[in-house]
Amino acid sequence: MSIVDHPFPASAAPPLVSFTRQAPITLMMYDRMIAAGVFDPAEAHRLELIGGELHMMSPIGDRHADAVDWLVLWSMQAVDQTKLLVRVQNPLSIPGSESAPQPDIAWVTLRRYADRRPLPEEVSLLIEVADTSLEFDTTVKASLYAAAGIPDYWVVDLVSRAVIVFREPRSGGYESRSTHRGDQLVRPLAQPDAALSPAELFLPG
Numbered sequence: 001m002s003i004v005d006h007p008f009p010a011s012a013a014p015p016l017v018s019f020t021r022q023a024p025i026t027l028m029m030y031d032r033m034i035a036a037g038v039f040d041p042a043e044a045h046r047l048e049l050i051g052g053e054l055h056m057m058s059p060i061g062d063r064h065a066d067a068v069d070w071l072v073l074w075s076m077q078a079v080d081q082t083k084l085l086v087r088v089q090n091p092l093s094i095p096g097s098e099s100a101p102q103p104d105i106a107w108v109t110l111r112r113y114a115d116r117r118p119l120p121e122e123v124s125l126l127i128e129v130a131d132t133s134l135e136f137d138t139t140v141k142a143s144l145y146a147a148a149g150i151p152d153y154w155v156v157d158l159v160s161r162a163v164i165v166f167r168e169p170r171s172g173g174y175e176s177r178s179t180h181r182g183d184q185l186v187r188p189l190a191q192p193d194a195a196l197s198p199a200e201l202f203l204p205g
Helices: 027-035 062-078 134-138 140-147
Strands: 047-050 053-056 084-088 105-109 123-130 152-157 162-170 173-181
Touching (some): 140 173
Antiparallel strands (some): 105 123
16 A cells, blocks of 8 residues: 655645644544545545554555456455455554554455444455555554454565565564565465465566
């Protein structure tokens, strides 16, 4: 997921400027802001809440969109659809850290989520596609997801044409980190009979 480090330039609309504050924004406050239409139109304010702070995500480029498309196709073929739901660029709730990240792909427990966001214990796999956001995704988000107990977290590195796999979560981070390129298969913990070849995510060149 791409991000912009300084989400509120001087020219930003007043409603957004008013939320650059010292005190953290809680999930409850964030939900109230959404319900009040503070971020409407949504396409103009691609935001996620990370650690009580709002982060504005940059527009999705063609390579990013293409990788997400193929990950969706692969995921739909890989998951047991009687047990798991594939969510695309939709938020999770991590109450302990006042966070509502929006990973590119999430495999979650099958149910309807009209009443709430999925919780960490319902997540089997998260995937972020990174171009400009690689450092953020492999540090800040990796720490966030590890502390929440997400067992399987992948970052697709568009620049290095690789898939970075984080596993064995601990409160301070993931114990295991491995990088897969080309035909080095990656198998999700939740569906070990499925396999993703990193090469299929990238066009030749």
